[in-house]
Amino acid sequence: MGVILLDRDLHILHWNTFITQRSGKDLASAIGQPLVTVFPEADTPRLAAMVDKARDQGLHAYTHWREDPYLIQLPYGPQGQVNPLRLQSTLLFPFESDGQRCFGLLLYDTTEFARSNDQLAAALNALGSKQQEQEQLIRKLEKANAQLLQSEKLAAIGQLAAGVAHEINNPIGYVFSNLKTLSGYVNDLLRLVDAVDGVGSLEELQQLKRSLEYDYIRNDVEALIHESGDGIERVKKIISALKDFSHIEExxxxxxxxxxxxxxxxxxxxxxxxxxxxxxxxxxxxxxxxxxxxxxxxxxxxxxxxxxxxxxxxxxxxxxxxxxxxxxxxxxxxxxxxxxxxxxxxxxxxxxxxxxxxxxxxxxxxxxxxxxxxxxxxxxxxxxxxxxxxxxxxxxxxxxxxxxxxx
Ligand SMILES: Nc1ncnc2c1ncn2[C@@H]1O[C@H](COP(=O)(O)OP(=O)(O)OP(=O)(O)O)[C@@H](O)[C@H]1O
Ligand SMILES: [Mg+2]
Known part of the structure; x- marks a missing residue:
């Protein structure tokens, strides 16, 4: 930190080695000189305002490096290399010495701080874009979720269809097999009826009737027709329920x-x-x-x-x-x-x-x-x-x- 001591008219009384090193100026020849003569760049309205605050109001005047990157130029680094120190926060404060009003001017090197500040800003920026990425990701997830819901709906429809197929398969199966049996019976019965015209005697016809197991057919036909009716009824019921499902929104x-x-x-x-x-x-x-x-x-x-x-x-x-x-x-x-x-x-x-x-x-x-x-x-x-x-x-x-x- 640089320290410059000034008298009430802002003539230089003393400064520390930081200022000597960084400014490259000689303290002995500066003593007694006005500050703005040694550091002409400091002759700014900002300094005037600081002096006004410190001298006339007796207050501390502070400048922040963000508002004003430098008050005086310090072009050298700690080892004398060219390394301008441009980022300074400064404090001008009044104090009394031997009954005299004096001023201290402190110059903080905030270059490092500003650099880490920049890094912080960059990190924040990166975080911001990360957040954007995440928001994008969330939107993608939401979309995928909606698609998933849709495909779940489709899966539910598939399940329903599979269930319907299974439920219908059983009655259709036995109605179909009953039809086959019935068609065999009808053949036998037709043979019997056809024989009526050709047979020589009633006994012959009765013989044919017995050989075709007419009594068995008669019983079975009724059962088969009844069962098939039930099966068709069941299919009808399923179909009408499905119709109700599909017409719900109409x-x-x-x-x-x-x-x-x-x-x-x-x-x-x-x-x-x-x-x-x-x-x-x-x-x-x-x-x-x-x-x-x-x-x-x-x-x-x-x-x-x-x-x-x-x-x-x-x-x-x-x-x-x-x-x-x-x-x-x-x-x-x-x-x-x-x-x-x-x-x-x-x-x-x-x-x-x-x-x-x-x-x-x-x-x-x-x-x-x-x-x-x-x-x-x-x-x-x-x-x-x-x-x-x-x-x-x-x-x-x-x-x-x-x-x-x-x-
Ligand atoms: N009031 C009730 N008392 C006892 N069990 C019931 C009652 N209502 C429904 N259930 C049970 O819920 C099951 C499903 O009922 P649901 O009405 O969906 O089908 P279902 O009556 O078996 O056949 P469907 O209505 O298609 O002819 C029934 O099989 C039965 O076990
Ligand atoms: Mg029911």
């Missing part, structure tokens, strides 16, 4: 009173219910709900049929409704056999069923879940094995972006 949402829809659904499934349960309606106060009513009826139907299937002999099914805080709910409760906790998390999976082959496709709840989700709602289930099950469907009264509920 219909428009509109305001509807759910109760008439629930009543007509009850009528529709009455055949399935009436031998299994007494149906109790406990409708509450239900404002109009913005929904696709046919889809909601479909959900109610699935829940009602499930409830009936859960009842082993004869039980009770209760259909309730109500609303709360901008949400409508409908509820189907049965006192059937309940759902085992170990499978509770699987009931919404497509093709998950505990029902015997031919009875359930396992699409009912999967479809219902899908519909309710499209409505922005949710399904709650609570079940106690041996006691019964309660499904509650919550639906928002209004779809987002369509104004406030008026309920």
């Amino acid at each position: 219909e428009e949402f509109h305001l509807a009173d759910l109760h008439p829809g629930l009543d007509s659904t009850l009528n529709l499934v009455n055949n399935e219910l009436k031998y299994k349960a007494e149906v109790i309606r406990e409708y509450g106060d239900l404002p109009q709900v913005e929904c696709i009513p046919s889809q909601i009826n479909q959900v109610a139907m699935n829940l009602l049929i499930n409830a009936a299937h859960a009842i082993e002999t004869f039980g009770r099914i209760t259909l309730r409704s109500g609303h709360q805080d901008g949400w409508a709910w409908i509820e189907v409760e049965d006192n059937g056999k309940g759902i085992d906790p170990s499978i509770l998390h699987r009931i919404y999976e497509p093709f998950f069923t505990t029902k015997p082959v031919g009875r359930g496709t396992g699409l009912g709840l999967a479809l219902s879940y899908n519909i309710v989700q499209k409505h922005g709602g949710r399904i709650e289930v609570s079940s106690r094995p041996g006691q019964g099950t309660r499904f509650r469907v919550w639906l928002p009264l209004r779809q987002p972006g369509c104004g406030e509920p008026t309920a």
Whole structure:
């Protein structure tokens, strides 16, 4: 650090060896000279302002190297080599000596500091561009994530398709093999009928009938036709459920009173219910709900049929409704056999069923879940094995972006 002592008129009194070394000037010839004569470059408005502050106000005056890289030029390095010291912070302060007002001028070499400052700035800059890189990376990740979601959706569709193929394969398989057997039977029967015109005696015809095992054919034909009908029925059910899956977005949402829809659904499934349960309606106060009513009826139907299937002999099914805080709910409760906790998390999976082959496709709840989700709602289930099950469907009264509920 350089120190220059000045009298009240800014004449040089003394300086330290730092100044001698760095300025290359001789102290002895400088003493008594005005500062700006020895260092003409210091004669600046900045120095005038510092002097003003220190002499007239008695304050410390400080300059920062950023505002003013140098006050006086010090062209040499510590070993006398040419190495201009241009970055200086300076301090001019007043003090008293033997009753005289004097000044000290301190010159800090901030070259190193400024250099590390530059390095810091460069490092910060590098960090900034690193951050940009990271942001870019995050954007890429987000994009990849979206693609992944898309491919997951595709995978889910693939899974559904594989499930459908598997489910349809079985009934189609036996309908096909039944058809083959039936065509063999029809051949035999046609032979028998054709023989009617050609045979000589009734006995001959009876003989042919016995040899073709007519009694067996007769029994089997009925069974085969019945079984094939069941198989086709099953395929039809799967196809109509799939159609519902794919048409979910086609219909428009509109305001509807759910109760008439629930009543007509009850009528529709009455055949399935009436031998299994007494149906109790406990409708509450239900404002109009913005929904696709046919889809909601479909959900109610699935829940009602499930409830009936859960009842082993004869039980009770209760259909309730109500609303709360901008949400409508409908509820189907049965006192059937309940759902085992170990499978509770699987009931919404497509093709998950505990029902015997031919009875359930396992699409009912999967479809219902899908519909309710499209409505922005949710399904709650609570079940106690041996006691019964309660499904509650919550639906928002209004779809987002369509104004406030008026309920
Ligand atoms: N109310 C209920 N009581 C007991 N178990 C139920 C009830 N509702 C659903 N389940 C269980 O959830 C499973 C899945 O139901 P889901 O409606 O999806 O298929 P499913 O009824 O078996 O066949 P589908 O409805 O396609 O004819 C059922 O097989 C059954 O084990
Ligand atoms: Mg079902």
